[in-house]
Amino acid sequence: MPNYDLDLNVHKDKKTGFALNNTLRKQIFQKLKTLFLTIPRERIFKAPMGIGIQTFLFSTNFGDPGIYSAITNRIQEQVETYMPYVIIQDIDFGSIDNNPHALYIRVLFEVPILNIEDTMVVSASESGRANVEFTSGPNLLS
Numbered sequence: 001m002p003n004y005d006l007d008l009n010v011h012k013d014k015k016t017g018f019a020l021n022n023t024l025r026k027q028i029f030q031k032l033k034t035l036f037l038t039i040p041r042e043r044i045f046k047a048p049m050g051i052g053i054q055t056f057l058f059s060t061n062f063g064d065p066g067i068y069s070a071i072t073n074r075i076q077e078q079v080e081t082y083m084p085y086v087i088i089q090d091i092d093f094g095s096i097d098n099n100p101h102a103l104y105i106r107v108l109f110e111v112p113i114l115n116i117e118d119t120m121v122v123s124a125s126e127s128g129r130a131n132v133e134f135t136s137g138p139n140l141l142s
Helices: 024-037 065-082
Strands: 010-013 017-020 087-094 103-111 116-124 130-135
Touching (some): 024 065, 024 103, 024 116, 024 130, 065 087, 065 103
Antiparallel strands (some): 010 017, 116 130
């Protein structure tokens, strides 16, 4: 398995425009967010990288249970390849306001080496815009 890592360690900051992610937890959040929102073949030198969650919204099979297993498989495959230190514990799917072309995903993950367990929520709509939020769980190292 290749030992890749995503290289963007900054986030938007109201005061300065961009700021450095100064904790390992923030870096992991940013890297997972990048992995979820990057569309495969979007990055020239890392062409296979990315889950491209927005692309699933326009699938002709959207709403079919098979699409959820395809998304689950893609998430697990990409995390194992590009972030092998993260373990996906659970992935739940839901809808947003009964919209057939909107998607809600809750991902429970852990980073054993840091003793972190957190939740990521991804919501995407037919506009193609995706939102990613994190909920921090316990961390015995902080």
